[in-house]
Amino acid sequence: MPKRYDRTASPPTLEFMMCKDCGMYGLCRLASNGEDANVSNALVKRRFVLRRGEYLYRSGDSFHEIYAVRHGSIKTYIFGDDGRTQITGFHGNGEIIGLDALDGMHFASEAIVLETTNVCEVSFPHFQDLSRNIPGLQSQMLAIMSHTILRGQQMMLLLGKKNATERLATYLMSLSRHIKNKSSPSSYKLTMSRRDIGNYLGLTQETVCRILARFQEDGIIKIESKYIYFVDMDRLTALTSQSRTEHIADCI
Amino acid sequence: MPKRYDRTASPPTLEFMMCKDCGMYGLCRLASNGEDANVSNALVKRRFVLRRGEYLYRSGDSFHEIYAVRHGSIKTYIFGDDGRTQITGFHGNGEIIGLDALDGMHFASEAIVLETTNVCEVSFPHFQDLSRNIPGLQSQMLAIMSHTILRGQQMMLLLGKKNATERLATYLMSLSRHIKNKSSPSSYKLTMSRRDIGNYLGLTQETVCRILARFQEDGIIKIESKYIYFVDMDRLTALTSQSRTEHIADCI
DNA sequence: CGCTATATTGACCAGAGTCAAGCTTTGTGG
DNA sequence: CCACAAAGCTTGACTCTGGTCAATATAGCG
Numbered sequence: 092m093p094k095r096y097d098r099t100a101s102p103p104t105l106e107f108m109m110c111k112d113c114g115m116y117g118l119c120r121l122a123s124n125g126e127d128a129n130v131s132n133a134l135v136k137r138r139f140v141l142r143r144g145e146y147l148y149r150s151g152d153s154f155h156e157i158y159a160v161r162h163g164s165i166k167t168y169i170f171g172d173d174g175r176t177q178i179t180g181f182h183g184n185g186e187i188i189g190l191d192a193l194d195g196m197h198f199a200s201e202a203i204v205l206e207t208t209n210v211c212e213v214s215f216p217h218f219q220d221l222s223r224n225i226p227g228l229q230s231q232m233l234a235i236m237s238h239t240i241l242r243g244q245q246m247m248l249l250l251g252k253k254n255a256t257e258r259l260a261t262y263l264m265s266l267s268r269h270i271k272n273k274s275s276p277s278s279y280k281l282t283m284s285r286r287d288i289g290n291y292l293g294l295t296q297e298t299v300c301r302i303l304a305r306f307q308e309d310g311i312i313k314i315e316s317k318y319i320y321f322v323d324m325d326r327l328t329a330l331t332s333q334s335r336t337e338h339i340a341d342c343i
Numbered sequence: 344m345p346k347r348y349d350r351t352a353s354p355p356t357l358e359f360m361m362c363k364d365c366g367m368y369g370l371c372r373l374a375s376n377g378e379d380a381n382v383s384n385a386l387v388k389r390r391f392v393l394r395r396g397e398y399l400y401r402s403g404d405s406f407h408e409i410y411a412v413r414h415g416s417i418k419t420y421i422f423g424d425d426g427r428t429q430i431t432g433f434h435g436n437g438e439i440i441g442l443d444a445l446d447g448m449h450f451a452s453e454a455i456v457l458e459t460t461n462v463c464e465v466s467f468p469h470f471q472d473l474s475r476n477i478p479g480l481q482s483q484m485l486a487i488m489s490h491t492i493l494r495g496q497q498m499m500l501l502l503g504k505k506n507a508t509e510r511l512a513t514y515l516m517s518l519s520r521h522i523k524n525k526s527s528p529s530s531y532k533l534t535m536s537r538r539d540i541g542n543y544l545g546l547t548q549e550t551v552c553r554i555l556a557r558f559q560e561d562g563i564i565k566i567e568s569k570y571i572y573f574v575d576m577d578r579l580t581a582l583t584s585q586s587r588t589e590h591i592a593d594c595i
Numbered sequence: 596c597g598c599t600a601t602a603t604t605g606a607c608c609a610g611a612g613t614c615a616a617g618c619t620t621t622g623t624g625g
Numbered sequence: 626c627c628a629c630a631a632a633g634c635t636t637g638a639c640t641c642t643g644g645t646c647a648a649t650a651t652a653g654c655g
Binding site: 169171172173175177179190191192193194195199200219222223226229230232233234235236237238239240241243244245246247248250251252253290291292293331332333334 | 423427445452481482487493498499502542544
C-alpha cells in the first residue's frame with residue numbers, strides 16, 4: 092500500500108537529467124548569481140528519491156516546499172466533495188508541482204509517485220528570502236504559475252469541447268513532446284495506468300483501451316503493454332481537433 | 344458588433360463597490376503603505392468603463408496590464424486549434440483577470456464584457472517596480488495566481504467527473520456566493536446567455552435550458568428571463584455532487 | 596413595432612458509460 | 626525460479642445521458 096516516504100533514507104541521487112532542461116533552471120540560475128546551477132545551488136536545498144506509490148504530499152498537508160521533478164513521473168489529483176477524484180496532471184522531467192498550495196498554505200491536492208522519481212525541493216520561505224535580493228526571481232515564478240494557469244485552460248478546452256478520440260490524440264501528442272530520443276518510431280513509457288489516463292481525460296478505462304486499440308489498428312501508434320510507439324505523428328496531430336471547415340458555429 | 348473600447352472616452356466612474364471587497368485590495372493596500380486604498384492608490388493608475396460586447400483584451404494582444412473587475416461582469420475564453428472556443432471563466436466584482444498572459448507576454452485568451460463594467464487597470468511593469476520595494480506585494484500576487492490555479496483544477500473536476508445536473512447545480516452555487524443582498528429568495532442577474540453557460544460547463548444550451556426548467560419545476564430555483572431566484576439552497580447544494588455512499592469505486 | 600437573437604421544448608440518435616467475462620502482466624512467497 | 630494471486634488490461638453486449646435537429650416562443654433592440 093502507498094505510504095509516506097522516509098526522506099532521511101534516500102539512496103544516493105543519480106543525475107539522470109541536465110539541470111538546464113528543468114522548468115526550475117531559470118530560478119536556480121538566478122538564485123546562484125547566474126552561475127551554472129547544476130548539482131548544487133542556493134535555491135535547492137535537498138534532493139531525494141521516491142518510489143512508486145509513495146506520496147510527495149497529501150491533501151491537507153501544510154505547505155512549506157515546492158518541488159521539481161528531476162527525473163521520473165508523478166501524478167497529482169484533487170478530491171470532490173463526494174470523494175470522486177480528478178487527476179490534474181502527470182508531471183515528468185523538469186516540471187514543477189505544489190504551486191496550487193501557495194494560497195491557503197495547505198495542499199488541496201495530492202501527489203503520488205508513478206515510478207522511481209528524483210525530486211528537487213525548494214523551501215518556499217527560503218525562496219521568498221532570496222527573492223527579496225534577487226530581482227527577477229519572483230517574476231520567473233509568476234511566469235511559471237501563469238504557464239500552469241494556461242495549461243489548466245487548455246485542459247478545460249479538452250474536457251469541455253473534445254470527444255474521446257480527440258482527447259486521447261491530444262494526450263498522446265503531449266506525451267510525444269517529452270520524448271528526447273529521436274529514434275523512429277519514438278517511444279514513451281506509460282507509467283500511469285489506463286484508468287489514470289481515463290480519469291485525467293474524463294473518460295473510462297474501457298474507452299481509453301478501445302481508442303488506443305483503434306489507433307493501433309489504424310497504424311498510428313503501436314502499443315506493447317506499457318510502451319507506446321509513435322508511428323504516424325501527422326495523422327495523430329490531425330486527430331487532436333476537428334478539421335477547421337466543420338463546426339465553426341460555436342464561435343462566440 | 345463587438346469592438347475594441349476607446350479608453351480615452353470613458354464616462355465618469357461610478358463607485359459601485361467597496362475596494363476592500365476587491366480581490367486586488369491586498370495588493371492595493373500594500374502598494375499604498377497600508378493606507379486605505381479606496382478610489383486612488385499607488386497601484387491602480389486608471390479606471391474605466393466598458394459596455395456590453397466590448398473587448399478588454401484580445402488573443403495575441405501584447406501584455407502590459409492586469410485588470411480587476413470593479414463592478415460588472417466579463418467572460419474570458421480561449422480558442423482551440425479548430426476554432427472552437429472554451430469559456431474559461433465569468434468574472435464579477437473583485438476578480439482579477441489577465442494573469443494567464445504573464446508567461447509569454449501575449450494574451451492567449453480574450454475578455455469580452457457582458458454588461459457595463461468598471462475596471463481597474465494595473466500596469467505590470469509598474470507593479471514589478473513597486474514590488475522591489477514592498478515585500479509581500481509579490482507574495483500576494485503569487486497567492487492570487489495560486490488561487491486561480493485551484494479554480495482551474497476545480498473546473499477540471501467538474502468537467503471530467505460531474506454530470507449535467509451536478510455541473511449546473513455547482514455553477515448556480517458559485518453564483519449564489521456572489522450575492523450580497525440577503526433578501527429571501529436572493530436573486531442574481533445572469534448577464535451571460537444560456538449558450539455561454541453551456542459552453543463554460545461543457546454542455547449545450549438545450550441541456551442548460553432543460554435542467555434549469557427541471558430545477559424550477561422542483562421548486563429549487565425560480566427563473567424570470569435573465570434573473571434567477573434561489574429558493575432552496577439546501578437541495579441545490581445536495582445536487583452539486585453525488586451522495587457519499589454511492590460510487591466510491593473511483594477512489595485512487 | 597417589427598426584426599433578430601436568444602430561449603424553450605420535443606423527437607430522435609449516437610457516443611461513451613456500465614456491466615461482465617476473460618486475458619495478461621506484475622508481484623510475492625515458497 | 627516457479628506458482629499463484631492480485632491488479633491491470635481488453636473486448637463484447639447493452640444502456641442511457643446528453644447531443645442534434647427542428648419547430649416555436651419570447652425578449653431585446655433599433
